[in-house]
Amino acid sequence: MYLYPKWVRLWHVINAFLIIVLIITGISMQYTDRENAAYLMGFSRAVKWHNISASFLVANYVFFILGNAITGNGRYYKLPLKNLISDIMTQFRYYAYGKFRGEKHPFPVNTERKFNPLQRFTYVLAMYVAFPLLIISGFGLLFPETVINRFFGVSGLILTDILHISMGFCLSIFLVVHIYTCTLGAKTFSHFRSIITGYQEPDEQ
Amino acid sequence: MRKWFGYILIATVLVFDNSVLAIVPFPGRTGRAIQQDTTGYVSPFRDQNERCFKCHGQSKYEYSNENLGLTVKALMCSERIVDRNQFYSSNHKSFSCTDCHSEGYAEFPHPGELRMEQKFNCLDCHGGDPAYEKYQFEEIDSEYRQSTHFKLEKEGFSCWKCHNPHYYKLNIRDNKNISEAVIYDNNLCLNCHANFKNFQLLTDAMEINIVREHNWLPNQSSHFKSVRCIECHAKANDTLLVAHLIKPKEEAVRGCNECHSKNSILMSSLYKHLSKEERKSNGFVNAVMLNQSYVIGANRNEYLNLISLIIFGLVLLAIAVHIIFRIKSSIKAKGGDNVSVS
């Protein structure tokens, strides 16, 4: 079945590339020092490429939001509150235990249900919580005059920066887990093939 | 919709090319009508100084022309206006004008030979005086003599060119508001380097466009509001609070990591007077900076660092364990239908 329309695949490959650039340049900015003049790549180059790729990322994010709003893909991102936790736990238990026992997939993929509950939860968290916070705080750092100066006695810039770094970190963790869980498809690399070709093999039964 | 993406992109590209300088016009140089006293300071020489202020205190002055029997009104040129409020809040506020200027100026028109008057310099009064030891005037003087401006002495450069004789006021020493001190100190340089009228008096060189010369520095206006010119242009000095040795331009700091790092040079320059206070608090490196600004790379938080490393480690560990189980179970399954690792 074809689960990933062309625009999702296009969005995704751009997104993945930009996020990786952003992580590398972000780390480089945070840890460059006077002795190691270039932790990974050097400060000024890191700033430049971080800014450039962030601008593209924002545009790409808008593309994703619009795509989800216009096409049917958005429905996969609606979190049903009913059974939310128990469904996630069921899926988690499957990955941690049932899978090795040869149990059946508790939420087999079909066109009505592209993501299992755990996937859906993390994707919603990443795309609709972490991303907006990351972008807003990044905007604040790029245009510091837009940040509130004092927030309960603490400099607004510090809070903005901590928020930005934390969201960057959360998304980096997401990325690692995401890439790993993507190897849990029918075959190790079948999900990677699907996000590029769009075709998804049915889960093994 | 596509158009919008274009606008966003253009807007973000323009951001790299910002060019607004934080020049606050040099105050006091604008002549206004008689002004209100805002200092509350009463000088022992107030009346004596009023003799001079009545002409030099604003843009209009008058004198009586005895030959014609008329009161003549004329304009005082802006360079010769001394603002009362700024004078009475300066370091030398307790002075009479004629402590530094000849008593002969009480006459008007001022006698011609006073033009040739020899001015005091700082060390004439402060040199060797134990009361001013903490300022290290001698050390400052010797730095100044090595600085790039010193070659302009014969053109008229002197300490007074940076330290306005009538307005100079200690700033960074007892100021906790760094951005205020930064503006004060930078205006002191920009008074020549962004004001060709003053610059040309000392050199025949072409005007230097400060914004263009520093185009390599991103977020220029935000940098010029939060660091001083001397952070990059003066040679670091361990003992002086304010380094005075302005280096030739080739030796100016250009590396971002000089400031954007754990052992940022800002801690021994701009933040020197505060850095005796705690260098670390709540896990932040160089915490004294945080009251004024957030300097990427210089204000890392060690707790957050540690926490993120731990979380990262745990995630990798969990993945490693999961992989081991996957391999085990797939070996078990191998006997059957030869499913690959999944």
Ligand code: HEM
């Ligand atoms: C932080 C950056 C990333 C984010 C935010 C992200 C987000 C997402 C989202 C939201 C989907 C579902 C798309 C849809 O069908 O609507 C997805 C699918 C996928 N992504 Fe990513 N991704 C990122 C990086 C990566 C990278 C670097 C790889 C590969 C190396 C990757 C591999 C995949 C695969 C194989 C799928 C299809 C399987 C699935 O839907 O779970 N992703 N990603």
